[in-house]
Amino acid sequence: MTYQVHGVSSSGNCYKVRLALEQLNLPYVWHEVDMMNGATRTESFLKLNPNGKVPVLVIDEQTALTESNAILCYLADGTPLLPADRLERARVLQWMFFEQYSHEPYVAVARFIKQFLKKHDDPRLPDKIAGSYRALDVMEQHLARRTFFTAERYTVADIALYAYTHVADEAGLDLASYPAIRAWLARVKNQPGRIDMPSVDQ
């Protein structure tokens, strides 16, 4: 079976899915979505995801799954990327919900404003930058005593948080005072099968 993925290559949320598919060696076809020109608002796309967001994983003709972190859990279920232990699994989810609530709405949105909209003096940026550093502070404290976010091994929690953290500079963030995050980024970068995320203007 071959998965169909509808996504924007330079979106961190979409990159998560591609990275997991590559590292799990799963067959897929990538369908690039022209989000900036309204392609997530068409009738055919809203049939795939009524919430109008990428990525979408099409499993079969009747089955489309949305929400990047739910897709990660689906793909990783039964593999070393998602622990089977009840508490470890909940910890993976804890960090994934942290990512979507306390990290992505700041880091990813700041990056979107700067790289996609090219609005370097957008009035939302100061709040987005402040929130980004609050999330990075929590991550730094956690990683100071650990190799990965949970279970002392590489999981989908790391994929979820890596996606936008590894391009923090594109959001106007400076990781100089975050040594534990930088060491973790290097460990994730060295995982087998890792692929790069294309830059926005590529």
Place this chain on the structure above:
Amino acid sequence: MTYQVHGVSSSGNCYKVRLALEQLNLPYVWHEVDMMNGATRTESFLKLNPNGKVPVLVIDEQTALTESNAILCYLADGTPLLPADRLERARVLQWMFFEQYSHEPYVAVARFIKQFLKKHDDPRLPDKIAGSYRALDVMEQHLARRTFFTAERYTVADIALYAYTHVADEAGLDLASYPAIRAWLARVKNQPGRIDMPSVDQ
């Protein structure tokens, strides 16, 4: 074993945890957190959750779990509230991530501004209300052909989305044109063991 829960009784995110504990008939002690007077910013609270948010589930002296929806999955693991099937489990997560990204930041924040901060002319409200109706539109479309969010049975996805939707009026929202949501709210309300969420000023 008795769980310790640190939460704010009138917070929907905290109510999710209490509702699941009650419906799963699990023993717990509730510790009310005086969030509006800075209790989530104290040194002792930040040891429980460095991200400074409620709820926190303390499992044992070494183990605290955060993020309401991760806590729900932990508590429900192995029970009918969380399907064992891989795709159904991913669908539960899909709706929980939808809740935290596309619903809670609008509905819960609008309710917080109105009920906790009492700022009925806050400049953020129009955006929060518009986002709330976008989320409700997605839910209405989905529920029009279903009894519950996934697997045609009551799961933690319903608990997650019920928490703030059932007090949508406190956020200034009108559910009159959402008949499928209202029918679903009634079905959730009739689940065995359901408890009420205290109002903010109670």
